[in-house]
Amino acid sequence: MAAKQKIRNPELIRGVRKLGRSASYHKRGLWAIKQKNGGKFPHHQKAPVADAVPEKAPKFYPADDVKKPLSNTRKPKPTKLRASITPGTVLILLAGRFMGKRVVFLKQLPSGLLLVTGPFKINGVPLRRVNQSFVIGTSTKVDISGVNVDKFDDKYFAKQAEKKKKKTEEQFFEAEKPEKASLPVERKEDQKAIDTPLIKAIESVPDLKYYLGARFSLKDGMKPHELVF
Amino acid sequence: MPFKRYVEIGRVALVNYGKEYGKLVVIVDVIDQNRALVDAPDMVRSQMNFKRLSLTDIKIDIKRVPRKKALLEAMEAADVKGKWEKSSWGRKLIVQKRRASLNDFDRFKLMLAKIKRASIVRQELTKLKKNSSA
Numbered sequence: 001m002a003a004k005q006k007i008r009n010p011e012l013i014r015g016v017r018k019l020g021r022s023a024s025y026h027k028r029g030l031w032a033i034k035q036k037n038g039g040k041f042p043h044h045q046k047a048p049v050a051d052a053v054p055e056k057a058p059k060f061y062p063a064d065d066v067k068k069p070l071s072n073t074r075k076p077k078p079t080k081l082r083a084s085i086t087p088g089t090v091l092i093l094l095a096g097r098f099m100g101k102r103v104v105f106l107k108q109l110p111s112g113l114l115l116v117t118g119p120f121k122i123n124g125v126p127l128r129r130v131n132q133s134f135v136i137g138t139s140t141k142v143d144i145s146g147v148n149v150d151k152f153d154d155k156y157f158a159k160q161a162e163k164k165k166k167k168t169e170e171q172f173f174e175a176e177k178p179e180k181a182s183l184p185v186e187r188k189e190d191q192k193a194i195d196t197p198l199i200k201a202i203e204s205v206p207d208l209k210y211y212l213g214a215r216f217s218l219k220d221g222m223k224p225h226e227l228v229f
Numbered sequence: 230m231p232f233k234r235y236v237e238i239g240r241v242a243l244v245n246y247g248k249e250y251g252k253l254v255v256i257v258d259v260i261d262q263n264r265a266l267v268d269a270p271d272m273v274r275s276q277m278n279f280k281r282l283s284l285t286d287i288k289i290d291i292k293r294v295p296r297k298k299a300l301l302e303a304m305e306a307a308d309v310k311g312k313w314e315k316s317s318w319g320r321k322l323i324v325q326k327r328r329a330s331l332n333d334f335d336r337f338k339l340m341l342a343k344i345k346r347a348s349i350v351r352q353e354l355t356k357l358k359k360n361s362s363a
Contacts, residue, residue, distance in 0.1 A: 090333075090334070092333070102333075138332065138333045138334065139332050139333075140332060140333065140334040207334075207337070207338055207341060208334070210337075210341070211334055211337045211338075214337065216333070226329065227333075228329065228330055228331060228332060228333075229332065229333050
């Protein structure tokens with residue numbers, strides 16, 4: 001946005017502005033410009049308009065009238081991040097394979113999902129995407145300043161396209177061998193790169209390592225609506 | 230069996246219902262059978278039903294309907310706040326508030342501390358048992 005512009009004629013209340021016709025005309029100052037230019041407002045000649053080229057009739061008309069769909073200029077933006085979730089916050093995952101695990105929040109990806117890591121050595125949660133709705137944000141923060149998360153985005157987590165193999169007849173009858181896709185080395189390297197400075201920051205806080213390694217669960221007498229996270 | 234805490238001018242009470250829940254107030258006057266005029270340092274003097282008040286052991290020395298300044302001075306002289314925080318009722322409330330405000334990490338640290346304390350106690354107990362049986 002441009003630098004805040006001065007409001008010449010503020011609205012005092014709906015429908016009523018501060019200055020009336022004469023005052024606002026005077027304030028606008030066009031009279032001063034007119035005065036400087038001898039009674040007339042300075043005016044430059046219009047640029048000559050080139051002759052418009054006459055439109056030729058189209059060579060081809062489509063057979064049926066096709067309705068053009070309405071244009072959609074909506075640009076999806078990432079979900080609004082809850083105020084309690086800032087980079088370095090410890091989150092509690094509420095659903096999925098790592099239900100109950102306490103993980104460290106890194107950043108919000110352009111799709112709106114949260115990038116999160118265990119760290120892997122502490123609780124087995126790798127670099128992973130997680131939906132904000134399935135997460136409780138605690139008030140515990142970890143120092144995340146030593147970590148560079150710029151290279152991660154949704155494309156990094158996209159499923160690898162399966163290569164279709166042409167089968168010969170005998171291979172059809174052979175039981176399909178499940179190809180185990182082992183983790184690419186790049187993922188392991190990235191995990192290590194993110195986790196090492198994180199683990200250092202975590203170990204500087206007493207008991208935080210054990211906290212992140214433990215799972216959260218509701219015990220007897222705990223009322224979620226009364227708990228402070 | 231006889232009553233020990235009486236409604237009287239200067240009796241300190243705890244509000245147990247309503248907007249002022251949890252506040253310590255002083256009974257400054259009795260309006261009728263059910264209501265008292267009640268005042269505290271941080272609130273406007275107002276009426277309150279006795280049912281909303283829980284009487285405490287603390288009583289301060291004031292005249293009927295004192296000025297706010299006189300009330301504050303009397304409360305300072307009697308050290309109402311100090312007496313309340315030392316009393317077992319007051320201490321209980323402070324602990325309740327602290328427990329309710331515990332963070333998830335704090336609750337985890339509390340669990341570790343409880344386990345540690347229990348293990349120390351159990352060690353001492355086994356030592357004592359061994360000594361007594363030996």
